[in-house]
Amino acid sequence: MKQQQTPTSEARAAGLTLRGIVKHFGPTRVLDGVDLDIRPGEFLTLVGPSGCGKSTLLRIIAGLEAQSAGSVTIGGRSVDALPPSERDVAMVFQSYALYPHMSVAANIASPLELRRLSLFERLPLLRWLSPRRPRVMREIMTEVRAMAGQLQLEGLLDRRPAQLSGGQRQRVALGRAMVRRPAAFLMDEPLSNLDAKLRVHMRTELAELHARLGATFVYVTHDQIEAMTMSDRVALMDKGRILQLGTPSELYDTPADVTVARFIGSPPINLLEVEASAGGVIRMAGLALRAPGPGRYTIGIRPEALHLGRAAPGLLAARLRRAENLGAEWLLHAETEEGAPLAIRMTAAEHAAADALIGQVLHLSASRAGVHLFGPDGRRVAVEAAVEAPA
Ligand SMILES: Nc1ncnc2c1ncn2[C@@H]1O[C@H](COP(=O)(O)OP(=O)(O)O)[C@@H](O)[C@H]1O
Ligand SMILES: [Mg+2]
Incomplete structure (x- = not known):
């Protein structure tokens, strides 16, 4: 079970509201009217068998995919007309998507540089002409070091991704999402590329990180054990619908549907x-x-x-x-x-x-x-x- 901790950094946590989300791919209806209220600061997991529509739903929240019908609200603001970059959410993918030629520090710093430096200040040669760039970069590096401390990456800031273990790369990817201080983190099977032992370890790390940050986590997995061990609440999906939304204990002790009963629990x-x-x-x-x-x-x-x-x-x-x-x-x-x-x-x-x-x-x-x-x-x-x- 999760332990309650006081968030150490100032929490930026938005609630999310999904209303009547429908998605068609051609003739196939992959989301069949999903309603979901995600509370500010909660760890909510979308779990269900492969192909049930979890990733599609997460991509619709992120704005990477347009819904066929329905609406998404993040932090009380309708985001249906907003591109991904303006939705104030960070997506963490299962493939780490790190820049291989850049150091850990540069990888984590990149979203901040993109946001705080002009195009001119980011150009290889011209950037040296900017009088404010050194100060901005010092500030960014201070934040990167603080982030590295939170994620236990301090000694690794000068390494390239290829010189890291799978778990370390995962933490760098998280760090890159975290420096932007998004109102919600969206994670699609972030542990599925890791070996079994590391996956177990990262479950604890993610749950602790969530408690420390106090941010809203929307987490997608097909693994019921991940859902049961990390989440405040779990939404169990099947064939494009949510069959049951509840705490891990509610799903285990009072399954609303035989599909839920079959999916949750091992053996x-x-x-x-x-x-x-x-x-x-x-x-x-x-x-x-x-x-x-x-x-x-x-x-x-x-x-x-x-x-x-x-x-x-x-x-x-x-x-x-x-x-x-x-x-x-x-x-x-x-x-x-x-x-x-x-x-x-x-x-x-x-x-x-x-x-x-x-x-x-x-x-x-x-x-x-x-x-x-x-x-x-x-x-x-x-x-x-x-x-x-x-x-
Ligand atoms: N771009 C796409 N075009 C057509 N069908 C898609 C596309 N993306 C996903 N699908 C289909 O939608 C269904 C749900 O996919 P997905 O959301 O990825 O499921 P999950 O993440 O739960 O495994 C699947 O049947 C998948 O084949
Ligand atoms: Mg998926």
Whole structure:
């Protein structure tokens, strides 16, 4: 979970409002009316499978792509008519897009030089004729050094990008976005080029950086773990729509849709088809739940909500196929009588006590909090107070 910190630099954080954003590419509708309110200073993540429209939405916010319909407001100001450079946002891409022939310091300084020096003052030979240029450059370099301090790049300012590690290059790209002090940072899969270990490290760095800056972050990823670990709130997208917007805990504990339930959580939630009785009662893994009516439902059971027990009526029977030792935890892979796969997660102590052997039939009960019910349309169904469960 994120820790609250007091921003050290004066915060420039804008809220963003998206209303009815639609985007067509030719006949294909890739965004289907997106409404979203992003709060000033929050870390909001757009997460969803590849192709669901995350990058397109971010590019529309940045002004790099024009929406077919709908409006974008940044800091209370409509930006629909503004080019990217006037929207007061900084985009950080997955490819680092650094100037390879320039030092780290020059890379970070470049947006400030562009903004504060005239074209004449930036020309290779003529720039030396400007009487104010040395003073402006000293000011810029002071800011670059302060930025390098924040990003732990102090010792690297004279290097070229090729002499840096992937994580260091990522920080330089961030620094170049940060010196402009934008009202919001837009990041499209910024960690996807890094190796697994560095990605984990950069998750912490980005979350800490966000807390320090107090700026608004809009972050795009297809990786649910990135979304869950860094964000204040997550917008889960599928097929050009937001299926659910909420805190990481809200998405995990009360998924609004079976697609959300399937996407969030590792290992993924177990999904089983069940039939409710004429009275709407569903019996599953020792629970008796009352659905709104009879018929077919999908029940979702989190792997950690399943517990091994002794053979008893009403428990879910599944044959153990494989057991993975994850150190502090075990992950069991089993198969129901109908052939549905089941993942069961437990502590090492529980596993030791259970003495479960491969090939053996397990008898599983479920805890209510990790069980979710979805209707034929995939939407979450309210389950009324559990009914009495006669044996
Ligand atoms: N310039 C484009 N022209 C045509 N189709 C595009 C273009 N950009 C994206 N798309 C399509 O729009 C959909 C959403 O793409 P994108 O926003 O990049 O998804 P994501 O970032 O979630 O993976 C995809 O089906 C993609 O192929
Ligand atoms: Mg993308």
